[in-house]
Amino acid sequence: MRLVIARCSVDYIGRLTAHLPPATRLLLVKSDGSVSIHADDRAYKPLNWMSPPCRLEEQPGVWTVINKAGEELRITIDEVLHDSSHELGVDPGLVKDGVEADLQRLLAEHITTLGEGYTLVRREYPTAIGPVDILCKDAAGGTVAVEIKRRGEIDGVEQLTRYLELLNRDPLLAPVSGVFAAQQIKPQASVLALDRGIRCVTLNYDALRGIDDSDGKLF
Incomplete structure (x- = not known):
């Protein structure tokens, strides 16, 4: 330059x-x-x-x-x-923080964000129609499939619904419940998820990283 x-x-x-x-x-x-x-x-x-x-x-x-x-x-x-x-060389490009892969990794590390007693089975659980972001167990031992998005919209709920239909055919996993987790969830997606028995969880990225400064906030 x-x-x-x-x-x-x-x-x-x-x-x-x-x-x-x-x-x-x-x-x-x-x-x-x-x-x-x-x-x-x-x-x-x-x-x-x-x-x-x-x-x-x-x-x-x-x-x-x-x-x-x-x-x-x-x-x-x-x-x-x-x-x-000045010779700057080849720029590696912008690395976005807080993308879905980051959310998935952090939520897997802090799986009790979804509730006390939750335990991780595995990330990227394979199915015939694609991997489920997180498969885990709730406090009662029930299987839970988690779909993670940065912005939760109707398409994400539909995607999780397809996973649940497939997973519930497996007698070793059924019954499988669903959690739709995102940093922000659109109202229409929340309504559709509720109608289909899917629980919505809003994720705080900073809190998952352990740097949420809630004490320093006025509101």
Whole structure:
């Protein structure tokens, strides 16, 4: 990535025209060929930019960025205050925290979140139509199938219903009850689950991680 701080003006010439009068700005040139112009505000959003594929032509005092449609981003540079290049390498990408796999692992580790006396049988219990997120036993020894979602919607209830129909055909497991667990459960999903005898449990991700600061909350 190349970082240039310069006093410059910018003109966009294409389907629309736009002009930025002279000011000190940050110019970003990335390895994918994109060029963006930033002010010292607006968070991440640039004042103007040219997305790849495009090419940068540098001449004394003028940068011209041209995309495949022939549109131009013309940067007239009056003074360069800083110019440096940095090799960032390949970015591994965003790793989301709190996805369903994380919820499943944490709930399995803290299975008594579902109730006192619950014990884990296994995660990803295999069936002919796909794995059940968690199979466990309740305090009375009954089998419980748990479907886990970040956002609980009707489709998740339908999915758990199919698992329950299949699992209850197995005499070694039946009767099997269901728990629909999610960080947030839509009202329509709650109604459908109740109608089908499925219990809904709202999961607190931070509490499962052991960092729920309930003492520090006003409400």
